[in-house]
Amino acid sequence: MRRLLHLCVFWLLQTGTSWSFSRRHKTSPNLSVEPIEPKAFPLQTPHSGRHFLPSHPAYRQPFWRFSSKNRGNARFTEGWYYRLTLPDVSFAIIISIEDPGHRPPSDLRLACIQVVGPRDGYIVQADRDDSRFWAWKKQQGLGCNFEYKPGYDKQVMKTQTNLSPEVWRKTVQSGFQILPTHFLGRVRGRDGTVGGLFDETDKVCTCDFDFQVKPLCGWGDVNGTQKSTAGWLASLEVFEPHWQVTMADARASGRITWNNQTYNFVDAPFYAEKNWGAALPTKWYWTQCNSFDGYEQLSVTAGGGIRSIPFGRKEALGMVSIHYNGKMYEAVPWTGTMRWKVSTWGYWELEGNCTVGDRPFEARIVYECDPGEIKGLVFRAPTPDEGMVRFCKDTFEAKTTLSLWELEWHPASKSYVRKKGPPLIDRAQSAQGGAEIGGGPWWDEWERVSELKQPIRALLRLPVRLKTLRKRMKRRGS
Template sequence: MRSIQRQADSWQTPHSGYHWQGQTQRFFEGWYFRMTLPDCGQTFAFMYSIDDPAGGTPYSGGAAQILGAHEQYLCRTFPDVRSFWAWQDKLGLGHWGKNFCQQLPGYLSPDEFDRQIQEGYQVTATRHQGKLSDPTGKSVRWQYTVEPIYGWGNAKQQQSTAGALSFLPIFEPGWQILMAHGLASGWIEWNGDRYSFDRAPAYAEKNWGGAFPQKWFWINCNAFEQEPDLALTAGGGRRKVLGWMESVAMIGLHYRGQFYEFVPWNAQVHWEIHPWGDWLVWAENANYRVRVVGQTDRASTLVRVPTATGLEFACRDTTNGKVTVELWERATGKPILAASSDLAGLETGGTGWDDVWRSPTST
């Protein structure tokens, strides 16, 4: 476990730590952790958030949401912001509900957490643990470790997903992929069913800020049957830049030790996203071309996301979407990669989904 922690610390991505600096203005920070079980075709997505952590507003409080087996949904809120903790120098956070602990909230050893915390969670870059239940009788317990493989960027230099300017208060909200690919081992008990796993694909990202995206889409997969060393994330949205709104998108691939990045400052990125069911994103930079197609005929599952008026059901998700990704050399047209999966995360969120959303230059 210590060697895994040292590995995680050695390539920690920018923005891994908690961003709140004590301000009383509107603020949220959210974390997303996805773990895929290819053997049974299930995914568990853990979503944690904290709103207005200074307290005293109608939106102050935290939440833990899980999109679990068979895309069932569980949500628990934690109204007391004083029971939330997070590290500012690296990835680590947690929120306690009912507990027997006499100390201030913070990271506990796994055994101590099990004894002292009746309801809550704690997360680091290499360990995840928690227990939740709701009034309907749904319950979940989990404990697993993660071996990080890819952060965001090449092996020698981790990058900000939104570029170097994301360190400045220019873009709202901020977005950072914390771990494009890792391997998770442990167990989850979901409504009485126990899922044990060893070296299952894992993923992590976060967002934060005081403003909220109007509209977005997202595609993610790191469980490609024929290409185990492949991780894909693509996304786009309407974000605020110094008070102006702009539409941007990106595609990132980690494949066999190399990072292929298509972002507004180094590539032309195009998209055509339906309100639900079809996602198409394609891009080219100086050296490569890429095309990503996502599809689903499943009904979406609604999940809550931070908004200007607190957590609201403003996001549609599936964790069992179909995705294909193709990558070519631009100069020669030589194919580098062609892969597909039925275990993709697909999402549309926000407002304004009355019609197909096309990028301004997707002709």
């Protein structure tokens, strides 16, 4: 009984504190409540918001976090990946939060930002205090302030979430603030290619960024509904880890300063995605490119890996999606086929088609780099048992070739064939493809056809079948 009373008092104090923060959200010029609107812009995709409750003091903590040491303490990580492509160099900003709000605190809890830059440069800054990290529920909004400038009360500042850009620049010594279309950051970290996350180092590496983003494509047709990358079942935890591309194509304008060298840019290709769940797949590949020579709007994303599914089973899934002039061409295992051949390093060959719906197509993409010249950067990713460790390798210098064909039904062969005439895209080229391998083992070449087990395949295909049925009924009615 006494323990129950203590817990009730603790809960009242906690909710009272959170209520006072909510009131301050309404009155303080430096604080803002989470947006009420579900979308920041029309092309916002599902799952743009967070999938966890931050332990940041501005958020009300639920009673269950204090009533049990074991409930709600399953391994969890959420990560955001942003790529900026400039004419001669690419940058990647990778943000992650691990085991937020665990009681007692998890040994793997971590708020982390990694930045990949010129000549495979790699900067990491992290903190075990997950209460510094905040994130919005409905829109892309997240941030973490590692250190404040002298003269500002840390006890007051740490209760605040998103700040106006002017206040952020004036008060934050190191940290980041990512809003739907405005990215701010001051990273003061270590060389990520050597040592551990918190090893002492004589050299401080720096990266500052401040730029605006204009979305061109979310995940779907520009004039259509934006979709979940992994299908509508992505909302169910049993299919972790989850993956969502939030901006398949965008344009960024602003500046980024890497170790005192400043890069200014206007309408540079930009890409964004995220993952969440217990950890990344046990083995995977990933490719991306939205900087093709001679094309105003062309973006391709492909990925595949081995994931666990209910009843102790595993499946190897892959997909490839192209956004071209406002239209989406998506090859996923529930509406077509997808095949990949990925070497231990240096070659990614991807083929996919879609034969369901009103836009049948076939696509082929190849990424290549010379393993002798381009070694690739080995960087960190969350793992189930060890937390943030070196777990994947990638490059932004893969030579990329993309072709896209329309398909039509051939009655004689009772199959889909390529339409006569030139393809929609004929060997589009880029020298700045992003390509990655992760997990393992990678002892030899990995060649597979994407497989999706029943009944998951039938469930994921359900929206497509319903859409087709509605069209048929509409035709009959007219």
